[in-house]
Amino acid sequence: MTRPPRAAHLPLVPAVAFVLVWSSGYISGPAAVQAAAPFTVLGWRFALAAVLAVALSLALRRPTRMDRATVTRVAAVGLMMNAVQFGLMYVAFDLGLGATLASLFHALSPVLTALLAAAILGERVSLLQVGGFVVGVLGVLLVLGGDLGRAGGPAAVLIGCLSMLTLSLGTLGQRWIGAQPDLLWSAAVQFAVSAPPLLVLGWTTEGAWPVTDGRQALVAVLFLAIVNSIVGLVLLSLLVLRGGSGAAASLFFLSPPVTAVLAWVVLDETLSVLQLVGLLVAVVGVGAATRTRTAAIPPAG
Template sequence: MTSRTDALRLPLVPAGAFVLVWSSGYISGPAAVHAAAPFSVLGWRFVVAAVLAAGLALALRRPTRMDRAVLGRVALVGLVMNALMFGMMYVAFDLGLGATLASLFHALSPVLTAILAAVLLGERISALQVGGFVVGVLGVLLVLGADLGHAGGPIAVGIGCLSMLTLSLGTLGQRWIGAQPDLLWSAAVQFAVSAPPMLVLGWTTEGAWPVTDTGRAVAAVLFLAIVNSIIGLVLLSLLVLRGGSGAAASLFFLSPPVTAVPAWLVLDETLSVAQLVGLAVAVVGVGAATRTRRTPEAPAAAPPPPA
């Protein structure tokens, strides 16, 4: 049982740093696709992140034990969690989906995961979890409003929703791995298998050099790889070790309001009063549901990587 007490046991500095790192991904992602095409950005992000994760694992002498079956499952889950989930979200960014709304979609993911686990795996789910998800969705609808143009249009919103669904399915897939391989080596494998499809998609659909601002593109890729992929992964692993995956997931509801501030300052995103009310409603719903979710501490190859 993950409760408010569980969440309060999380170390304050790593928890606060994780929320900031996670939220920053929704700022650096749109900034990156403004400087280069989305698939190419992600492909090079995963290349750099794979090299860094493998280098860190070697430097720390982490065990490499993974049999062929576990390796295959880690790789497949990595494709879902990285290539599919991020691929769709970055396309949505490219179509105009806002940073705050994207963060809100992904904040709903832990609650959606619990609901999918109940439907697909027969796990127990509380009425408060279902109610929290419903309230969260109502908040999202308030943020969206009647006109989807400000959110990039119905296609961008639909792709953002699919990214949320893929994140939840990938989180469930972590349990399917059925072992507990080293976190850094697992991340290195998952980044490595996700890079080629993104680079191939980028080359075939975006061109050989789809960059409009080289300096900004390089800075964004390095920030995404170092801060969001590696530092975020390390912070999340510390929180999981200290409080469990459920307690760490209880922090995700903080991401949308934290994202909204730099989105306004950096990306010039503004929210109306009605949208701010919707954001507050969604955060309350997700916060209530994630702080009471029952989650079996199943082994996982790696936690969901920050955006």
Template sequence: MTSRTGSAHLPLVPAAAFVLVWSSGYVSGPAAVDAAAPFTVLGWRFVLAAVLAAALSLALRRPTRMDRATLARVAAVGLVMNAVQFGLMYVAFDLGLGATLASLFHALSPVLTALLAAGLLGERVSPLQVVGFVVGVLGVLLVLGGDLSHAGGVAAVLIGCLSMLTLSLGTLGQRWIGAQPDLLWSATVQFAVSAPPMLVLGWTTEGAWPVTDARQALVAVVFLAVVNSIVGLVLLSLLVLRGGSGAAASLFFLSPPVTAVLAWLVLDETLSALQLVGLVVAVVGVAVATRTRRTPDLAPSPSPPA
């Protein structure tokens, strides 16, 4: 599959819908952990998403061919991309990390992936990619400011950064899969293997019923599973089909400002003037880096990182 680097090759409506769905995950995540404990939320999200993805795969008669080695690799990458990456971010949400900042961390992930590929795999990285990443990091630092209490403290910020790193490592891990199994069945496997560890962690560390608002928790989990996991997956598949495996990366820079608007509308999350400047700086940095990179062919993530 040929990669393309610009969103100009992408159909406008699916691309806009994907950005909106992607960004909404950074709002629905904090809303979910406000109503229930993070591991429990993720466990049930993955259970529902696995059932829906399997049903959709069967309804569309998607090919099920996947040898044992490929199945094991798909499952391993899924644990990293879903259980570990989401687990870290949702713990950060629970500690107070804001939606916009979380989106900024993940927006930097495609550029970090390219830098890691250069360091670990010897791939070429352009000077503009490095500059874009540095500018993006500076923008994030401006958003953070000198006082981290508004972002949940040092622990929340560090855990958010670990989530970004895990997302980048998981993206590199997509190449380790080697073959290109059906995207829907891969997502089914990856959701299914990610649910048990989250549920077990939830049971042992959060208790049998760590829910403070049952209605909000139910709505949030259903939204996360249906909209962020399944609808996001379908839109991503369409964009990859039309624009190549770099399609999502070319749209990453749009997520933070959209998330900021959604977070303001839904979560009443506001940014100071300095933070708004930092947001613009970070978005410009990510845009420069992702618009100038030549994205290698990567199997797309089975679900948006939100």
């Protein structure tokens, strides 16, 4: 069997750009919930992202290639990947979960997806993948330390873990789609179905205008929709096309340290020496696990 391409075979500029874009999502997310309530800001983000994805698909004349059954499956997976997964993570942000810790949770997702595929679908999993996941979890525990209050409290940590789990389940759900619909049209459908329930949930639980800083909310939503959703999607598709999903997945272990630097610069987040050690341990574990064989990768968000 041919070995899957590794990250070294990926085009350098798109790979660096993707890591920066992916990591920046953990900065723009907390910034957004500082200015507006989480469900409302996510509803705005996905509504705008859906419009942009449709416009881009039409401009590029992308083929739909989706029958009714495929659209239904794409939409169902999109609700899990976007509305549920991001809804949970943004609530965790609102409770005080830090950007670096959130990035660590999601960096573990490709490895957790492989383990879930082994448990649910009977796929093979290597000992190095299992060991890498264990080491990654130990690193996360070191970052957490003994004071959960600094991470937003037990509720924020638990909700962050649930976000990681739903991300992995949603990634597995991509296989349930069966067909291979166009990436842009698929994203447009998934963005479109995610916006209404989040907007309704925001309206009923957060009020009609839960905004404390209109300017920051506007900038955050535009950045989330344009950069994190659309640009991230385009970069990820380019990397998968050029290097394969396994090579693209091997980049995700770079996100936590890049996020830590961005969080320090933008959000004034700091890590203790023990947390820095935990970050290094987690990155090593995830890096080893995602470079052993092709891993499923979550969508750019």
